[in-house]
Amino acid sequence: MNPISSIVFVLLLTVFPTQIFCQNLIDQACGYTSYKALCLSTLQSDSEAKKAKDLLTIAKVALKYTGKKAQDINKEIKKLQGSANDEGLKQALTDCAENYGDAIDQIQSSTTALASKKYNDVKTWVSAAMNDADSCEQGFEDQSVKSPIASSSTTFTQLSSNVLAITNHL
Template identity: 55%
Template sequence: MNPISSLVFVLLLTVFPTQILCQTPLVEQACGYTIYKVLCLETFVPDPAAKAATDLLTLAKISLKHLETKASDVDTEIIKQKNSAKDEGLKQALSSCSDYYLTVVEKLQAAGVSLADSNYVSVKDWMSEATVNRQRCDQVFQGKPFKSPISESTTTLSQLQNNAEAIISHLP
């Protein structure tokens, strides 16, 4: 792409982000509730189910499903890191994190069931418990002579959860 074409695209994207990126007012509305709007759009725009959604509840379910998938991906990443780690302390920390992340995934699955039942109080409770377990994993690395190799992934997961919670909080 030549520089002028790039400039025109950026200007169009700035002026008409909804029409270019998501092409659905519902996705734009839902992402408008979130703090991490760009991440929200990156989550929904390539998802055909999100584009086809006709109500906020459907987008909330899709958002929670993406969150659950990301949590499972983080757990898989933790296991890979643990299996390749040379340092025993790091292996132990990653093993503890994997245990916490199994719980995170379980709590998010339970939140999905509660969301399907329109039990929003339970959804909030399950998601809070998922947050606690995610934070416990982060705490495993505090005060250690090594940095968490999954900190970027856990930050993204936290942002996805924040977005999902923001959308869910706007359900009737």
């Protein structure tokens, strides 16, 4: 290798190792999940995840996006409540608002547990939030109405599943 090539190679190693390491960490974390594409798109778009030095940081970022999704769904439910005319739909949306309110609280509890490295508590709270999302969707079925938030609920459940998978490796 000529001297200029050697210098360029060493410079590349000193400038880019963090980016290479972090990308590998994101790939590693997402490799544990069932919804890898969602995991990658979520984490690769986040500056904190890109700078992460450990899986704990990756899990925190994944949990942050899960909580944001629950909040977005809750806002969507409240908008839909204002315009619903069908009584069955109104009832299902009312139940969903309560379920997602609980899910938001559980994700916040998960965030606190993760910061304290109480990983079993994280799993318990995230699983409870997933159950709330399932209960919400079941409410639409029970009222024999189509869920207007089915796609969002599915994404929330997948994000939650990804958090659980990553947390299992901490």
